[in-house]
Amino acid sequence: MRNFVIRGNLCWSESSDSIRLVPRGYLVCEEGRCAGVFETLPECYVNLPLTDYGDALIIPGLTDLHLHAPQFSFRGLGMDMELLDWLNTYTFPEESKYADLAYADRAYTIFADHLRRSATTRAAVFGTIHVPATELLMDKMEQSGLVSYIGKVNMDRNSPEYLCETGAAASLADTERWICETREKYANTMPILTPRFVPSCTDELLQGLGRLAERYHLPVQSHLSENFGEIAWVQELCPGTKFYGEAYDRYGLFGGGIPCIMAHCVHSGEEETELMRKNGVFIAHSPLSNTNLASGVAPVSKYLNRGLNVALASDIAGGESENLFASMAAAIRASKLRWRLLDQEVKPLTVDQAFYLGTLGGGRFFGKVGAFEKDYEFDAVVIDDTTLDHPQELTLRARLERCLYLADDRNLAAKYVRGKQVF
Numbered sequence: 273m274r275n276f277v278i279r280g281n282l283c284w285s286e287s288s289d290s291i292r293l294v295p296r297g298y299l300v301c302e303e304g305r306c307a308g309v310f311e312t313l314p315e316c317y318v319n320l321p322l323t324d325y326g327d328a329l330i331i332p333g334l335t336d337l338h339l340h341a342p343q344f345s346f347r348g349l350g351m352d353m354e355l356l357d358w359l360n361t362y363t364f365p366e367e368s369k370y371a372d373l374a375y376a377d378r379a380y381t382i383f384a385d386h387l388r389r390s391a392t393t394r395a396a397v398f399g400t401i402h403v404p405a406t407e408l409l410m411d412k413m414e415q416s417g418l419v420s421y422i423g424k425v426n427m428d429r430n431s432p433e434y435l436c437e438t439g440a441a442a443s444l445a446d447t448e449r450w451i452c453e454t455r456e457k458y459a460n461t462m463p464i465l466t467p468r469f470v471p472s473c474t475d476e477l478l479q480g481l482g483r484l485a486e487r488y489h490l491p492v493q494s495h496l497s498e499n500f501g502e503i504a505w506v507q508e509l510c511p512g513t514k515f516y517g518e519a520y521d522r523y524g525l526f527g528g529g530i531p532c533i534m535a536h537c538v539h540s541g542e543e544e545t546e547l548m549r550k551n552g553v554f555i556a557h558s559p560l561s562n563t564n565l566a567s568g569v570a571p572v573s574k575y576l577n578r579g580l581n582v583a584l585a586s587d588i589a590g591g592e593s594e595n596l597f598a599s600m601a602a603a604i605r606a607s608k609l610r611w612r613l614l615d616q617e618v619k620p621l622t623v624d625q626a627f628y629l630g631t632l633g634g635g636r637f638f639g640k641v642g643a644f645e646k647d648y649e650f651d652a653v654v655i656d657d658t659t660l661d662h663p664q665e666l667t668l669r670a671r672l673e674r675c676l677y678l679a680d681d682r683n684l685a686a687k688y689v690r691g692k693q694v695f
């Protein structure tokens with residue numbers, strides 16, 4: 273069914289500071305795109321099939337701009353360490369298991385099923401260094417109905433022997449083969465270049481990935497300025513750089529012509545921030561992860577005010593939940609503590625800003641995605657909030673606000689991606 277209408281209480285971000293509400297509005301889908309929002313259905317659409325969701329809320333699908341599929345297996349575990357010890361103790365041993373395709377199949381089946389049932393419609397996902405398991409993950413994500421970028425991870429140094437590629441040349445050859453096998457294979461699943469982070473990639477590897485990004489017009493995702501120990505280590509490893517981001521930028525892996533996601537950016541300094549703004553880098557803000565691993569709190573409202581691209585991310589399994597509503601609430605909460613305890617110059621996030629981060633903020637990485645504007649891709653989530661019951665009258669705005677704090681997949685009545693109903 274390509275063309276149809278759904279009806280309900282429509283809510284979407286017009287900007288990072290304003291949410292538009294259309295009670296009992298009509299949302300028209302034509303050829304997978306939004307043809308418009310209407311208070312009264314125009315004559316030309318009255319013959320289209322209509323699904324009326326009654327008093328439910330309808331919001332754009334949510335975008336998770338950074339998460340690790342192989343880490344879903346240990347979500348909620350191992351939050352007693354900081355980043356580098358956490359990687360060595362919990363993450364790397366688990367990721368090594370994905371050399372075994374039978375294990376990967378079991379784990380990725382669970383992962384893709386949870387994402388399918390969540391409010392997430394778009395995602396940028398890390399796999400592992402293993403090509404067969406990453407291709408299996410891509411198959412499963414394609415079947416899930418979501419639109420996603422999936423990365424085969426690159427790591428050729430400072431990694432345990434059991435999870436280290438045998439040099440830059442081998443890593444690049446594997447990566448190029450994987451790109452060629454997958455870049456035209458799917459309708460909704462695309463490869464993305466994924467150097468894990470500077471400590472696990474030699475200069476030769478980063479340089480080669482920069483060339484692949486250009487040759488195949490591929491986007492890039494990685495980690496940046498997450499943790500103090502990590503940042504000090506990068507400074508040691510790259511003595512010629514003034515700041516962490518420069519280690520990516522000198523090989524063309526930091527935005528500019530090439531779309532780029534950098535997860536975290538908790539401790540980015542002035543120069544790094546300015547280069548991200550200039551290059552249009554997307555910051556994947558991961559408040560659950562940044563608090564669980566005691567990394568810190570990113571100055572998100574400062575980034576927004578300066579016009580940087582900022583999105584929301586679960587960073588599974590640094591973050592424990594794929595439910596992005598939980599990340600919205602966590603983003604607001606963390607920003608309040610940052611403001612109270614650290615820096616009164618950077619204001620706490622508002623509900624409008626948190627909602628924006630999870631919808632339009634990340635959707636923009638995928639093009640016209642994340643809002644109910646004309647020609648935007650038709651990604652929508654229908655929220656039935658009747659289990660969040662209350663004795664008093666609540667405005668639509670108040671009901672949406674409560675969803676940020678309280679909703680999860682049990683409250684979802686339907687989900688559409690590119691005009692196709694997922695459930």
Ligand code: GUN
Pocket residue numbers: 340355359363468469495498561587590
């Ligand atoms: N930096 C390098 N690898 C990782 C990872 O798997 N998770 C997080 N949070 N940070 C990283």
Ligand code: FE
Pocket residue numbers: 338339340495535587590
């Ligand atoms: Fe991460």
